[in-house]
Amino acid sequence: xxxxxxxxxxxxxxxxxxxxxxPNISWGLLFPLLWIAMFFVRSGLGMDKLPDLLPGLMALSIxxxxxxxxxxxxxxxxxxxxxxxxxxxxxPLEILMLAKTSGAILFGTINAFVPLFAAMFLIDLSGVSWxxxxxxxxxxxxxxxxxxxxxxxxxxxxxxxxxFSNFFRFPMIFLCGLFFPIAALPMYLRPLSYxxxxxxxxxxxxxxxxxxxxxxxxxxxxxxxxxxxxxxYISLRNINRRWIT
Amino acid sequence: MSDHKNLIEIExxxxxxxxxxxxxxxxxxxxxxxxxxxxxxxxxxxxxxxxMLTGLSRPDAGRxxxxxxxxxxxxxVAQHLIGTVPDESNLYPELTGFDNLCFCASLYGIRRNxxxxxxxxxxxxxxxxxxxxxxxxxxxKGMKRKLTIAAGIIHRPPILFLDEPTTGIDVSSARQIRRxxxxxxxxxxxxxxxxxxxEEAERLCERIAFIVSGRIIxxxxxxxxxxxxxxxxxxxxxxxxxxxKACEHIVSTFPDLRCQAVPEGIRVESSRPVxxxxxxxxxxxxxIEVMEARKILPTLEDVFVQITGIEPGAMKKEKEKIKMGNNx
Ligand SMILES: Nc1ncnc2c1ncn2[C@@H]1O[C@H](COP(=O)(O)OP(=O)(O)OP(=O)(O)O)[C@@H](O)[C@H]1O
Ligand SMILES: [Mg+2]
Numbered sequence: 171x172x173x174x175x176x177x178x179x180x181x182x183x184x185x186x187x188x189x190x191x192x193p194n195i196s197w198g199l200l201f202p203l204l205w206i207a208m209f210f211v212r213s214g215l216g217m218d219k220l221p222d223l224l225p226g227l228m229a230l231s232i233x234x235x236x237x238x239x240x241x242x243x244x245x246x247x248x249x250x251x252x253x254x255x256x257x258x259x260x261x262p263l264e265i266l267m268l269a270k271t272s273g274a275i276l277f278g279t280i281n282a283f284v285p286l287f288a289a290m291f292l293i294d295l296s297g298v299s300w301x302x303x304x305x306x307x308x309x310x311x312x313x314x315x316x317x318x319x320x321x322x323x324x325x326x327x328x329x330x331x332x333x334f335s336n337f338f339r340f341p342m343i344f345l346c347g348l349f350f351p352i353a354a355l356p357m358y359l360r361p362l363s364y365x366x367x368x369x370x371x372x373x374x375x376x377x378x379x380x381x382x383x384x385x386x387x388x389x390x391x392x393x394x395x396x397x398x399x400x401x402x403y404i405s406l407r408n409i410n411r412r413w414i415t
Numbered sequence: 416m417s418d419h420k421n422l423i424e425i426e427x428x429x430x431x432x433x434x435x436x437x438x439x440x441x442x443x444x445x446x447x448x449x450x451x452x453x454x455x456x457x458x459x460x461x462x463x464x465x466x467m468l469t470g471l472s473r474p475d476a477g478r479x480x481x482x483x484x485x486x487x488x489x490x491x492v493a494q495h496l497i498g499t500v501p502d503e504s505n506l507y508p509e510l511t512g513f514d515n516l517c518f519c520a521s522l523y524g525i526r527r528n529x530x531x532x533x534x535x536x537x538x539x540x541x542x543x544x545x546x547x548x549x550x551x552x553x554x555x556k557g558m559k560r561k562l563t564i565a566a567g568i569i570h571r572p573p574i575l576f577l578d579e580p581t582t583g584i585d586v587s588s589a590r591q592i593r594r595x596x597x598x599x600x601x602x603x604x605x606x607x608x609x610x611x612x613x614e615e616a617e618r619l620c621e622r623i624a625f626i627v628s629g630r631i632i633x634x635x636x637x638x639x640x641x642x643x644x645x646x647x648x649x650x651x652x653x654x655x656x657x658x659x660k661a662c663e664h665i666v667s668t669f670p671d672l673r674c675q676a677v678p679e680g681i682r683v684e685s686s687r688p689v690x691x692x693x694x695x696x697x698x699x700x701x702x703i704e705v706m707e708a709r710k711i712l713p714t715l716e717d718v719f720v721q722i723t724g725i726e727p728g729a730m731k732k733e734k735e736k737i738k739m740g741n742n743x
Contacts, residue, residue: 172523175524175526176521176522176523180521183518187509187510250505251501252506254501255505255506259494260491260495260523261522262491414473
């Protein structure tokens with residue numbers, strides 16, 4: 171039971187120190203809203219197209235909300251040596267890293283609901299299958315967070331973490347079917363799409379919103395879950411190998 | 416202390432980084448209730464050893480057992496018994512002193528009320544109560560050091576590792592910290608400390624290991640190490656004249672004496688008591704006005720120089736090296 175005191179306090183400290191800071195909050199709120207506005211202004215689309223855009227916007231908000239914070243909560247703390255405090259504590263590494271990432275998962279999930287909440291005032295969302303949408307949102311947040319974790323433990327400097335995550339993030343916007351269907355991609359790029367977890371998450375969101383998913387929802391969930399587990403364990407192994415030298 | 420059991424046992428511990436052998440096949444044990452000192456120059460392997468003992472680093476070879484718990488499977492097994500004060504303060508700059516202590520306590524599963532109580536107690540004990548609500552980033556070096564020590568003991572560990580606890584802080588803070596270490600030990604905490612201040616090791620520790628280039632070259636109680644110089648009689652004569660020439664004359668006239676030039680004048684050593692009268696007369700006949708003659712008690716520093724051949728000056732990192740008071 172004692173481990174949970176540590177778990178909760180690590181999470182609470184990160185929340186206070188990083189997530190609840192004004193820049194982070196405004197970034198999380200503004201970014202998706204700006205994207206919505208941009209789309210409507212630039213493309214002159216009507217409200218009826220919003221359900222097609224929402225899955226991509228949600229995925230995007232999660233992706234940016236989660237990966238950027240881990241470069242601070244993990245890479246920066248490692249660099250400034252305060253991470254040693256955590257490694258010195260009698261907490262199993264799995265629990266420790268779950269505590270360090272659960273803030274990002276929560277933050278990413280909340281971020282995803284910002285565009286959804288905004289859309290509620292504009293369109294009718296009664297056709298949405300929430301039973302798929304909510305778990306999918308959480309799973310996307312988990313997989314994006316663990317992707318961010320994987321990046322954060324693979325580098326030494328905060329700027330490297332940020333560069334490296336952009337290296338992943340920007341191509342993912344195009345490769346994962348956020349705004350353009352994967353079918354519209356050149357044939358040789360498609361295998362890449364299916365190597366990225368966000369592709370499966372976005373497909374579930376699309377399915378639960380407009381029923382236009384490409385793959386069966388069950389396999390999407392399964393593959394996404396496998397990605398989460400894999401990314402987490404690779405990150406743990408990297409910490410074990412690189413940080414406990 | 417010899418009647419106490421071994422709390423930490425280390426056998427053939429080895430650790431390399433790329434082409435550097437940082438720790439080279441060391442074996443020793445730390446007894447329950449003692450202050451054990453790891454004394455060595457920069458790069459000797461002190462921090463590397465502490466990191467392996469606290470679970471921050473994995474040995475390449477060798478065995479660590481702490482209170483019967485073997486690290487080989489998982490270096491986290493004994494972490495609940497251990498407090499660590501690293502060589503650099505590693506607390507959270509954005510948290511206040513009080514919050515830092517409470518957070519560290521929470522990592523050991525201590526409940527909220529107890530955390531707050533202990534944090535307040537420690538802040539008071541370290542004279543930091545006025546800075547309790549200030550951010551750690553704004554603390555002075557000495558204050559940071561004290562808070563880092565407080566954070567290391569907030570879970571009341573039976574074993575405390577201190578990596579150069581007094582390096583780079585002023586005389587009075589260093590003295591205060593040494594007193595705290597000594598008090599903790601009196602209350603029953605077993606302490607493992609590294610230092611490159613010989614006087615500090617001499618004053619605080621019961622047993623000392625000299626470590627140089629990753630190897631332990633001597634390990635013994637301070638008392639036994641000092642015994643090495645017993646039977647050595649040293650007298651220092653202070654004067655203004657050329658010391659080298661005076662030494663030459665003395666050695667040729669008194670073959671059983673050894674003589675060494677020092678900034679103050681000369682030092683005369685012998686295995687038998689040195690008779691001052693004839694020497695002063697001899698020097699004065701040589702035209703040297705002797706201002707002072709006094710017996711020099713050998714220090715651990717002399718022992719260290721004798722054993723390692725390392726000049727004590729080489730041990731000191733910072734220029735502003737702290738002259739330590741006599742009653743710290
Ligand atoms: N992470 C590392 N990577 C490469 N080499 C290292 C690493 N850590 C230590 N070393 C090397 O191992 C040797 C021992 O270093 P260590 O830090 O243990 O010395 P120390 O006795 O603590 O010295 P100091 O008094 O300067 O703190 C040094 O040669 C150092 O360069
Ligand atoms: Mg060191």
